[in-house]
Amino acid sequence: MNPTIILLCFIAYTVLLFFVTWLTSRKATNDTYYVGNKTSPWYVVAYGMIGASLSGVTFMSVPGLVGGQQFTYMGLVFGFLFGYAVIATILLPLYYKLNLTSIYSYLQQRFGFWSYKTGAFYFILSRVIGASFRMFLVVNVLQVFVFDYWGIPFGVVVAIFISLIILYTFEGGVKTIIWTDMLQTTFMLLGVILSIYFISKELGIGLGDIFQKISDAGYTRMVETDWHHKNFFLKQFFSGAFIAIVMTGLDQEMMQKNISCKNLKEAQKNMFTFSGILVVVNLMFLTLGAVLYMYASSKGIEIPQKTDELFPVIAFNYLGPVAGLVFMVGLVSAAYPSADGALTALTTSFCVDFLGFKEKNNRTEIQKKRIRYIVHLSFAALLLIVILIFRALNNEAVVNAIYTAAGYTYGPLLGLFSFGLFTKYQVKDNYIWIVALLSPIISYVISHYSEVLLGGYKFGFEVLILNGALTFMGLFLLRKK
Numbered sequence: 001m002n003p004t005i006i007l008l009c010f011i012a013y014t015v016l017l018f019f020v021t022w023l024t025s026r027k028a029t030n031d032t033y034y035v036g037n038k039t040s041p042w043y044v045v046a047y048g049m050i051g052a053s054l055s056g057v058t059f060m061s062v063p064g065l066v067g068g069q070q071f072t073y074m075g076l077v078f079g080f081l082f083g084y085a086v087i088a089t090i091l092l093p094l095y096y097k098l099n100l101t102s103i104y105s106y107l108q109q110r111f112g113f114w115s116y117k118t119g120a121f122y123f124i125l126s127r128v129i130g131a132s133f134r135m136f137l138v139v140n141v142l143q144v145f146v147f148d149y150w151g152i153p154f155g156v157v158v159a160i161f162i163s164l165i166i167l168y169t170f171e172g173g174v175k176t177i178i179w180t181d182m183l184q185t186t187f188m189l190l191g192v193i194l195s196i197y198f199i200s201k202e203l204g205i206g207l208g209d210i211f212q213k214i215s216d217a218g219y220t221r222m223v224e225t226d227w228h229h230k231n232f233f234l235k236q237f238f239s240g241a242f243i244a245i246v247m248t249g250l251d252q253e254m255m256q257k258n259i260s261c262k263n264l265k266e267a268q269k270n271m272f273t274f275s276g277i278l279v280v281v282n283l284m285f286l287t288l289g290a291v292l293y294m295y296a297s298s299k300g301i302e303i304p305q306k307t308d309e310l311f312p313v314i315a316f317n318y319l320g321p322v323a324g325l326v327f328m329v330g331l332v333s334a335a336y337p338s339a340d341g342a343l344t345a346l347t348t349s350f351c352v353d354f355l356g357f358k359e360k361n362n363r364t365e366i367q368k369k370r371i372r373y374i375v376h377l378s379f380a381a382l383l384l385i386v387i388l389i390f391r392a393l394n395n396e397a398v399v400n401a402i403y404t405a406a407g408y409t410y411g412p413l414l415g416l417f418s419f420g421l422f423t424k425y426q427v428k429d430n431y432i433w434i435v436a437l438l439s440p441i442i443s444y445v446i447s448h449y450s451e452v453l454l455g456g457y458k459f460g461f462e463v464l465i466l467n468g469a470l471t472f473m474g475l476f477l478l479r480k481k
Contacts, residue, residue, distance in 0.1 A: 002321075003145065003146045003149035005321065005325070006145060006146050006324070006325070009325050009329060010142070010146075010328065010332060013187070013333070014164055017180055017184075018167070020176075020179055020180050020183055021167075021176050021180060023179075040178050040257070040261050040262070041266075042266035042267065042269050043269075044178055044179065044182050045257050045260065045270045046269070046270040046273040046274040047181075047185055047274075047277075048177075048180075048181030048182040048184075048185055048257070049181065049257060049270070049274045050188075050274065050277055050278060053254070053278065054188070054281065054282075054285075058282070059188065059191070059285070059311075059331050060137060060311050060312065060331065061137070061307075061308050062285045062286065062289065063286070063289030063292055063310065063311050064289065064306075065289065065307065066219055066290050066292075067289070067293050067303060067307060070219050070220065071220050071221060071286050071290075072221065072224045072231040072233070072236065073236075073282070074282065074283070074286065075222065075224070075231065075233045075235075075240065076236045076237075076240035076461070077282045078237055078240065078279075079237040079238060079239060079240020079241040079242075079244065080240045080241070080243070080275065080278060080279075081244075081279065082237075082240075082244075083241040083243065083244025083245045083248070084244050084271055084274070084275035086241070086245055087244070087248060087249035087271055088267075088271040090421065091249045091255075091417075092258060092267050092268055092271065093264060094106065094421070095255060095259050096259065096263070096264040100259065101259075101348070101352050101358055102120065103250070103255050103259075104116055104119040104123060104252070104349065104353055105352070105353070106417075106420070107119045107416055107417075107420065110420040111420065111426070111427055111429050112427075112429030112432075113429060114429045114430055114431075114432045115429055116353065117353070118412065118416070118432050118433045118436045119412075119413055119416055120349055120350075120354065122409055122413050123250075123251065123252050123349055124346060124349055124350065125409050126251075126406065126410050126413075127251070127252070127253060127342050127349075128342075128346065128379075128382060129386065130247075130405065131339060131346075131383060132383055132386035134339065134342075135158070135161065135162075136390050136391055137308060138161075138331055138332065139154070139157055139158050139161050139387065140391065141312050142161070143157050154388075154391065155388055158384055159384060162339075162380050162383060162384055163380075165343055166343070166377065177340050177344055178257055180340065181257075181340075181341070183333075184333040186333075187329050187332075187333035188330050190326070190329075191326050191329055191330015191331070191333065192281075192285060192288055192330060193284070194323075194326045194330075195323065195327060195330065196210070196284070196287060198319050198320075198323040198326070199288075199291045199295050199314070199319065202295060202319065203291065203294060203295055203298060205291075210291065211287070214287065214290035214291065217290065219289075219290035224236070228456050228457065228458060230458050231460070232460075235460055235461075235462050236460075236461075238462060238465060239460060239462040239464065239465070240461075242414065242462075243461060246406065246413055246414050250410065250413045250414065250417055251345075252345040252348060252349045253341045253342055253344070253345030254341075256341075256344070256345055258270060258271065288311075292310055292311060292314055293310075295314060296310065301313070301314065312327065312331075315327035315328075339383075342383075343376065343379055343383070346379045347372060347375050347379060350379070351368070351371065351372055351375055355371065355375075407463040407464035407467060408440040408444065408467060409440070410467075411439060411440055411443060411464050411467020412436035412440065412471045413468075414465075414467070414468030414471070415436075415439065415468040415469070415470070415474070416432075416436070416471060416475070418468065419476070423476075423479075425475075425480065426479065427475050427478045427480060428478045431478050432475070432478070435474030436471060438474065439467050439470040439474060440467055443466050443470060444463075446466060447459040447463045447466070
């Protein structure tokens with residue numbers, strides 16, 4: 001495809017996004033930024049969360065996984081369903097009961113100052129890493145297929161992308177994001193559906209016959225029965241459940257949208273609706289992956305070493321300009337929601353959890369807004385730096401990198417919240433941070449040597465469960481008599 005056409009398409013989409021931003025951010029206040037004035041329609045939040053949850057990582061990495069793992073990724077997805085049910089029935093009632101802006105302030109009420117700060121710190125660490133991974137994937141595609149054509153450096157492209165996100169989240173915050181997420185989810189799903197259609201047409205397969213054809217080709221196996229394998233079904237299921245709980249239920253970005261609904265009942269409807277749609281959407285992505293591999297096989301296309309690159313290589317180089325544009329719009333639509341939500345949530349957490357914006361102090365609303373702007377820009381700069389570092393270090397599929405990182409950074413949050421919810425013990429709050437620091441380190445050592453220590457057992461994403469359990473045990477040892 002002509003890089004100029006791709007760039008013009010990207011600009012046109014961004015202009016549409018900014019128009020929606022202008023409509024939703026007028027007369028915005030600090031309360032609008034943090035919780036959307038608690039007037040968000042639940043069905044808009046549910047639909048928009050699809051794009052925010054999946055991101056550009058799912059759009060490229062999940063189809064790429066099919067070649068080596070078939071549909072065993074669905075083990076994680078079925079686990080997600082269980083995790084979202086826990087969020088809807090246990091966590092959301094708690095957040096609404098306490099009327100929280102930052103969900104980590106629960107830890108202060110339950111345990112004390114250091115628990116609160118530790119929880120907020122691990123969220124910021126987790127979200128910076130996760131958002132950087134996601135943005136890296138998308139910007140790297142733009143770099144390879146568009147900006148390399150004009151010789152523009154990767155760092156400049158990242159800066160442009162982040163600057164656009166800054167501009168449309170600066171004022172409206174959550175109120176803007178729930179509506180832009182809805183727009184972007186629509187374009188992302190259209191990108192997947194149309195891509196499947198174009199590839200199936202090239203293969204001479206009717207849409208009604210796709211699933212049968214990919215089943216005959218051996219791609220639809222969902223259950224791995226070998227317990228030693230990293231994709232063993234039960235490992236995937238329980239990992240998925242806990243990943244959903246921590247990366248949605250204990251994540252300020254995702255919960256910030258949920259607690260912007262009018263009341264608990266609407267937030268719960270949002271969560272159950274969202275989880276059901278997510279299963280169907282993930283099946284669509286895996287189906288896309290299967291037809292991509294079938295197309296590559298039929299055309300003699302060499303599979304890239306990094307399977308994340310399979311979709312863009314085929315879309316841009318083999319399917320014609322319309323399919324390439326569909327891919328680009330879908331990818332950008334998947335990328336924006338995870339980036340804008342992360343920047344807003346990071347700003348919210350730092351302002352509320354570390355600067356005390358919800359506490360009584362002498363700052364005026366104008367002063368708070370000015371400080372919020374500075375924090376917003378600072379996190380944008382931090383994301384830029386981390387993306388550049390990740391590009392220099394990355395050597396695996398990004399979806400694996402994200403979930404692996406989540407296992408170590410979200411584990412302490414899992415332990416803190418579960419101990420608070422399921423026990424009545426108070427703890428020696430001053431030492432909480434030590435437990436939260438040691439648990440990921442011990443988890444890494446156990447995971448690294450698990451085949452020797454555990455008779456051949458190989459850890460996958462369930463290292464998150466181990467990490468949370470070690471934090472829980474550490475808190476039990478710190479309990480007050």
